[in-house]
Amino acid sequence: MKQNPSVFQLGNPLPGQFSKFFIGQAYLQPLTDKGGPISNVTFEPGCRNNWHIHHAKSGGGQILLVTGGKGWYQEWGETARQLVPGDVVVIPAGVKHWHGAAADSWFSHLAVEVTGEETSNEWLEAVTDEDYKKL
Numbered sequence: 001m002k003q004n005p006s007v008f009q010l011g012n013p014l015p016g017q018f019s020k021f022f023i024g025q026a027y028l029q030p031l032t033d034k035g036g037p038i039s040n041v042t043f044e045p046g047c048r049n050n051w052h053i054h055h056a057k058s059g060g061g062q063i064l065l066v067t068g069g070k071g072w073y074q075e076w077g078e079t080a081r082q083l084v085p086g087d088v089v090v091i092p093a094g095v096k097h098w099h100g101a102a103a104d105s106w107f108s109h110l111a112v113e114v115t116g117e118e119t120s121n122e123w124l125e126a127v128t129d130e131d132y133k134k135l
Contacts (some may be wrong), residue, residue: 048100
């Protein structure tokens with residue numbers, strides 16, 4: 001049974017071009033593309049995305065607004081930070097990071113794409129089960 005911890009719609013399973021960068025199942029519900037795309041992203045327990053970097057010539061990056069459940073956010077070389085509803089994560093362009101659900105909880109956040117010049121995402125290696133289980 002699907003459980004949606006967010007006030008926003010669960011959405012559809014991630015399309016194939018994105019799901020290959022996730023361990024587990026995540027769902028995407030686009031909310032708006034005005035001003036900068038905003039989507040509700042929901043992760044099943046234990047689901048997380050690969051390490052990745054939001055690149056931009058200027059501006060860019062991403063903001064996560066946590067709306068439900070429990071999750072994790074980690075920047076390369078830093079300790080992982082637990083996320084709960086109401087938390088805000090500002091991710092500048094050029095920062096290698098990952099985010100996803102706690103092992104025992106669904107997790108939802110709004111993903112706000114910060115507008116910028118020449119923006120792109122670079123998907124990198126998966127977060128290993130060994131590292132994830134240490135959280």
